[in-house]
């Protein structure tokens with residue numbers, strides 16, 4: 539929520555005085571003109587936990603100390619928006635402050651003065667991480683997917699997923715990032731779905747079954763698309779299970795990577811089932827193969843009944 543004027547702040551204070559702010563976090567993006575003295579009444583009123591998001595430049599030692607002191611006195615948090623260069627310049631202050639109630643996020647930069655294209659966000663996050671590490675900080679890094687970090691500002695759901703995957707997926711695979719937000723999607727449910735998809739893709743949090751399927755070719759022994767959809771409908775709720783669905787035994791087993799279970803075309807109308815790289819059931823009639831696969835998953839203790847509430 540952007541807070542740019544005294545009027546914005548007054549309106550929020552009025553709401554906070556009568557209605558508890560959410561118990562979860564509410565992030566307030568502060569204009570640089572808003573001082574700690576000015577914000578004090580809101581923080582004192584708020585029963586929820588606020589995250590004050592404020593940009594700090596090199597040379598902002600005094601405001602950084604003042605804001606850190608403000609959130610600590612009232613039990614809230616400060617998300618300091620920094621460029622890698624600012625983090626390096628502010629390193630002595632960051633060392634002196636310690637990490638309590640601080641988190642960091644990248645201050646968006648343009649690639650060159652006057653340029654309309656964003657700087658390389660993945661590289662900038664890596665540089666910020668390195669600068670913070672050199673400053674001795676272990677405070678959480680918040681990866682914000684915004685219009686400013688997007689390579690192309692497209693509005694489709696899949697474009698947003700792709701953008702989030704470029705930035706957040708790359709960083710999570712590097713082990714960088716503790717908190718993720720996708721702010722290009724206004725619908726909270728859809729934004730949360732995007733985050734979970736990115737976490738799953740990066741292997742940071744496995745919340746549903748992972749599927750590997752071959753691209754299909756002239757050797758494929760069953761309809762790969764409908765078979766994958768059918769198996770996904772029965773097994774998609776299994777957390778942390780990786781299933782491979784491969785069209786033939788010529789190349790399928792070699793391409794299953796580290797799948798836990800494999801469903802592989804063995805002969806026309808016949809399926810072979812694998813546990814890891816080992817074929818454990820041969821030439822099962824295709825009509826019975828789904829039930830055999832589920833029984834195999836159960837026999838290996840990886841089955842959970844679907845949650846009726848999510849059916």
Ligand code: SF4
Nearest residue numbers: 752755758785786790
């Ligand atoms: S696994 Fe078999 S069916 Fe699938 S693409 Fe490879 S060769 Fe073709």
